[in-house]
Amino acid sequence: MQFNKDSYFMVTNSMCAKEAASQIQQYIYKSLLTEKEAMQKKYVEEAEKEYQVMVHHLQLIYTSSDSIKSITKESKKTLEQELEKAVRYREKILKAADRNDMENVLKIYKNDYAPILTTITKTLDDVILQADKYAALYMDTSEMQMGITIILFLLLSTGGVVSGIYLCKKTTKSIIEPLKEIEQAMIQVSKGNLEVIIQHRSKDELGVLCSSVRKMVQNLKQYIEDITTTLKKIEEKDIAFSPKYHYVGSFVPIQTSLERICCFIAQMLNQINDSSSQIASASNELSNVSFDIVEGANEQTRSVNKLFGHVDKICNEVMQTKERSANLSDRFSDTVYVVQRGRENMGQLKDCVKKLDEKSKEIHSIIIIIEEITRQTKLVALNASIEAARAGIHGKEFNVVASEIQKLALNCAKAANDTKRLLCENLNIVTECVEVTNRTEDDLEQIKEVCGETDVFVNAITKACISQNAYVDRMRKHLDRISDISNSNQSAAEESYAVSRDFSQQTHNLQSIVESFVKR
DSSP, X not given: OHHIIIIIHHHHHHHHHHHHHHHHHHHHHHHHHOOOHHHHHHHHHHHHXXXXXXXXXXXXXXTSOTTOOSSOHHHHHHHHHHHHHHHHHHHHHHHHHHTTOHHHHHHHIIIIIHHHHHHXXXXXXXXXXXXXXXXXXXXXXXXXXXXXXXXXXXXXXHHXXXXXXXXXXXXXXXXXXXXXXXXXXXXHHHTTOOOOOOOOOXXXXXXXXXXXXXXXXXXXXXXXXXXHHHHHHHXXXXXXOOOOXXXXXXXXXXXXXXXXXXXXXXXXXXXXXXXXXHHHHHHHHHHHHHHHHHHHHHHHHHXXXXXXXXXXXXXXXXXXXXXXXXXXXXXXXHHHHHHHXXXXXXXXXXXXXXXXXXXXXXXXXXXXXXXXXXXHHHHHHHHHHHHHHHHTTTTHHHHHHHHHHHHHHHHHHHHHHHHHHHHHHHHHHHHHHHHHHHHHHHHHHHHHHHHHHHHHHHHHHHHHHHHHHHHHHHHHHHHHHHHHHHHHHHHHHHHHHHHHHHHHHHHHHHHHHXXXXXXX
16 A cells, blocks of 8 residues: 555656656647648647646646655656646647647747656656655565565464464363263254263363253253143143143243143133033024024915916916007007098098189179179169150150169169178188188197007007016016025025034034043
8 A cells, every 4th residue: 555655656647647748749749730720729629638637647746745755855846847837838829729820839839838848757757767766665675574474474373283283182182072972962862862871070161061961851851751741631631730840941931832722722622612502502593493494485485376376467467458558559540540531531621612712702703793784784774764754755665675674773783682692691601611620620630649649658558568578577587586596495494404403413412522521
């Protein structure tokens, strides 16, 4: 670690700083040789990066601890001063490079910057030379110290080996023999032989160990005998027995477990006895209940058979209702057809009445023409009478004709009035017939709608009957299933009754077995 902190540290940083200075010179020369502005800036930037590396390593060197002997104070001072000068000239070079003034860069580099790098490189060479000298001196001193250390180690190892051999021979007899005796005893114990005897007795640690082994074997023998006796008592159905010896150490849980086992067996037998009594009474009750279940299953079977008969009756009635609904639907269909035909006839009647109305109106027009002719005839008859009166004797015959024409006009007027009156009465009757026909047509339409709705209801009743018939069929299937389940329940109840009787007998046998144990 001392070599690494001193000589190796100085040589490594000096070599890195020299390499960085060499790279700076190469990048400066490359920037001066190229004519491309972009490459010149790139080389100047690379030189700047190497400058930062050089500054880092130089700072590590001239700021190192004074305890480092590979560098002198003069070398530290020289590096620090030259680095301060390099800072100023480096800034000038960077500014000239930014202006692309390569002549000025060359001038500054040759006159100022290159001598500084040369001085730094020379100083670093001196530092490396000094570090090599100190390293060589340090290695010589280290080799001498290593030789002395090896000699002392060999002397101490030889003394230790001799002393160990002596101590081993002295202690082998007092340690190995008792251990062999203990080993043989443990082999016999592992084989199940607890009648072993260890002869070695002393007051040292091995004597205490042999005494402990003898005590352990004796305790194991007593514990095994006690456990064997307890198990034989349990085998003889005597659960009032408990372990005699007092167990110690890790064997205490065994004693506790044996006592708990005996207590647990006693409690378990008491509980089994109580439970068997309860089970016996429960089995008797179960037997009675099973008998009642058998009777109930028989009654259920009879009830299911009666239900089958009622369901058959319901099924027949549903089928009859279905047939009646189908017949009623046919009847309503016929009624709807008749109503439709009557409605068509009423339409034809309405057309005839309309035609009659039209003809009556034509007759009325003719009557109006006849009245006009009658009026004109009256005027002609009046004029003829006037002209006959003027003519005197010569117009007497013409007066007779005029009288007859007047009578004819009066009769025509009377006949026209009577015809007009009868025609008006006929028109009123036709109007009433039209109104009655319209009302009858509306009534027939309502009858048709009611018949259609009734037909829908009858069809719904028919579908409901079909659905009810399907439900009844499914009900019959479920009743068949219920009948099978009822028969199965009856068989299961009979088997449960037989099992409950057998279970009661087994419970009495269990009580007899439990009572055979000797209880506390």
